Amino acid sequence: MxxxxxxxxxxxxxxxxVLILVxxxxxxxxxxxxxxxxxxxxxxxxxxxxxxxxSFMGSTIGFGEIPYPFTDAQRMWTLVCIYSTVVxxxxxxxxxxxxxxxxxFQRLIRTRRFAQQVRTLEESFYLVCGxxxxxxxxxxxxxxxxxxxxxxxxxxxxxxxxGLEEFALPAFSLCADASLPxxxxxxxxxxxxxxxVLALTDQDNVNLAIAIASKLVLPKxxxxxxxxxxxxxxxxxxxxxxxxxxxxxxxxxxxxLAVHRPHQHLVVDWLLNPQHRPLSSIYKHSHGRWILCGFGxxxxxxxxxxxxxxxxxxxxxxxxxxxxxxxxxVNGVGTEAVTLDAARVNEAVGIIAGTANDADNLSIIMTARxxxxxxxxxxxxxHAANELMFANSKxxxxxxxxxxxxxxxxxxxxxxxxxxxxxxxxTQDEVWAHTLMNRISQSVxxxxxxxxxxxxxxxxxxALIDAIxxxxxxxxxxxxxxxxxxxxxxxxxxxxxxxxxxxTLTPGELHELxxxxxxxxxxxxxxxxxxxxxxxxxxxxxxxxxGVDDNPNPLLRWIxxxxx
Amino acid sequence: MNREKVVFAFFIVLALTLNVGFVVGxxxxxGHHEVVELFLAIVVSLICTVLxxxxxxxxxxxxxxxxxxxxxxxxxxxxxxxxxxxxxAAGVTGDAMASIVSFAAGALxxxxxxxxxxxxxxxxxxx
Numbered sequence: 001m002x003x004x005x006x007x008x009x010x011x012x013x014x015x016x017x018v019l020i021l022v023x024x025x026x027x028x029x030x031x032x033x034x035x036x037x038x039x040x041x042x043x044x045x046x047x048x049x050x051x052x053x054x055s056f057m058g059s060t061i062g063f064g065e066i067p068y069p070f071t072d073a074q075r076m077w078t079l080v081c082i083y084s085t086v087v088x089x090x091x092x093x094x095x096x097x098x099x100x101x102x103x104x105f106q107r108l109i110r111t112r113r114f115a116q117q118v119r120t121l122e123e124s125f126y127l128v129c130g131x132x133x134x135x136x137x138x139x140x141x142x143x144x145x146x147x148x149x150x151x152x153x154x155x156x157x158x159x160x161x162x163g164l165e166e167f168a169l170p171a172f173s174l175c176a177d178a179s180l181p182x183x184x185x186x187x188x189x190x191x192x193x194x195x196x197v198l199a200l201t202d203q204d205n206v207n208l209a210i211a212i213a214s215k216l217v218l219p220k221x222x223x224x225x226x227x228x229x230x231x232x233x234x235x236x237x238x239x240x241x242x243x244x245x246x247x248x249x250x251x252x253x254x255x256x257l258a259v260h261r262p263h264q265h266l267v268v269d270w271l272l273n274p275q276h277r278p279l280s281s282i283y284k285h286s287h288g289r290w291i292l293c294g295f296g297x298x299x300x301x302x303x304x305x306x307x308x309x310x311x312x313x314x315x316x317x318x319x320x321x322x323x324x325x326x327x328x329x330v331n332g333v334g335t336e337a338v339t340l341d342a343a344r345v346n347e348a349v350g351i352i353a354g355t356a357n358d359a360d361n362l363s364i365i366m367t368a369r370x371x372x373x374x375x376x377x378x379x380x381x382x383h384a385a386n387e388l389m390f391a392n393s394k395x396x397x398x399x400x401x402x403x404x405x406x407x408x409x410x411x412x413x414x415x416x417x418x419x420x421x422x423x424x425x426x427t428q429d430e431v432w433a434h435t436l437m438n439r440i441s442q443s444v445x446x447x448x449x450x451x452x453x454x455x456x457x458x459x460x461x462x463a464l465i466d467a468i469x470x471x472x473x474x475x476x477x478x479x480x481x482x483x484x485x486x487x488x489x490x491x492x493x494x495x496x497x498x499x500x501x502x503x504t505l506t507p508g509e510l511h512e513l514x515x516x517x518x519x520x521x522x523x524x525x526x527x528x529x530x531x532x533x534x535x536x537x538x539x540x541x542x543x544x545x546x547g548v549d550d551n552p553n554p555l556l557r558w559i560x561x562x563x564x
Numbered sequence: 565m566n567r568e569k570v571v572f573a574f575f576i577v578l579a580l581t582l583n584v585g586f587v588v589g590x591x592x593x594x595g596h597h598e599v600v601e602l603f604l605a606i607v608v609s610l611i612c613t614v615l616x617x618x619x620x621x622x623x624x625x626x627x628x629x630x631x632x633x634x635x636x637x638x639x640x641x642x643x644x645x646x647x648x649x650x651x652x653a654a655g656v657t658g659d660a661m662a663s664i665v666s667f668a669a670g671a672l673x674x675x676x677x678x679x680x681x682x683x684x685x686x687x688x689x690x691x
Contacts, residue, residue, distance in 0.1 A: 010618025017614050024607040031600070047603055048646045 130201035133402030256305030294355035350376035492523020637671035
């Protein structure tokens, strides 16, 4: 049933009854009051004329006294009618407008529109709960890949911001509590074309509720959840949440990699991050003593990630009770020169400003850099709104936990093979990572590195399957030629080949392809898109393999020759 | 005693009684049917319709439907009357009155159903 209409009608009951009564009394009065016709004979107005007269009088148009001029008694009654009908109309119209402007009614309208949009959505989408820094980046990343998102957030101002984004695929949004299953159902939780549910709110129990609801409805669907403590993480893992991300832990690991294994870190960064760091940003002298300001949850995670690989750390923390005995600790915030001096900033290689206060963090690195210009400065950015200040802070590394989480999620969504590759990467040494980094750099220069995975099967690579079944020998080299000029190579190369359970990292060009192989390629976005021609188009594959352009259409062949 | 229920029942029963009052008499005798009664029947029927707005129960929906039927029939009767009284050259003849009254009689059936539903609803609420 149409809830909106019912609510509106129910609230309009009294104004409508008043309107009907005023009209009825006016008409009745005009019928009863005696009048005169143009010859001065007594005459009574019929219901037809009375209704006609009241109708135009009520809307204050006024066509005059019809059909005959009124007597004084009729005029007196008309006066009463004019004022009462105007008041009744104002009351009715005013009530209608008040209902329409009512916040609750507006919310109902929005919810209804949202539910309608989601219900009729036929393309696949992701359900994103929580539109903070992370949520925003994930939604934008999905949009770049042409995937729609449905967003739930409890705060309307955030969603207003979403409404202002210029998306080619506008995300649908609902302001509601995502921990309530009803709201999730409205947002398409039970729809089969919902590819995954991302619980990214800053409340652990809300994320937990979302993950449970999703796993109950469709156990096989991907659920990614943010979690800030170990207990929640364990709970999430117990019912099969696909990816659990602790923002602090995640960032600490990411940063620990940057310090201890810079080349591996760069490979990860280039693969996951659209705005990746330049090759020259590698720290040359990162070994030595670091100063860590702020020892909350974030500081602890960083401490563990850095300390575990033989790096000395000096803590600066105003609350001494947080610090365990045995740690090198200086009391204070770190914004004053005295504290930094006590932490022997002159001998340190780097400083991490990791307090929860953005102004403090900026102040710390500015003071520290004055005292030791060679210092590597790392600063934590808590609020996305402070972007400009941090961009101008000239620090070596701006830590944005929300951003790290978002890139991790996008990497996971993009292709599960990438995740596998990153795991494999950790088992390799720095030299291997360095070689790989050089190869990537040769391939894409300083442009964005994209990656794509596919499986050799009928759905994804029809042309390859046909060729393999007809007995052709396909090597990886075939897939790296330009579809319109086979002598040139595409700027891309295979990162990983997965055949059943066997994994080959950076397979060689002569590797022969089999049906069922899963491949992960990286390279320029355009080149990866060109590669799709070879995978999907029989003629292109034929051309790449044999050099014969067998296009049956002479006009097309002529155009192609013209272009070359 | 619920005052809202009293008002509600009052208007529904009044719609029925006015309707009966108008219909009673020879079907084609204009002298037996009072125009004011038809007017009042329409007004009360409209008020009934508005009173039934916004009830989402199944019974409520049914009552709203009967009320809308009654409105439609009565307004049709009034339109025919208006046409014959003001536009047609012959005036309100016996034939015209017969068609007016038969429309109003249709509305009467709808109003009877409405009252029956009201009674059913009252019986269902055991208090």
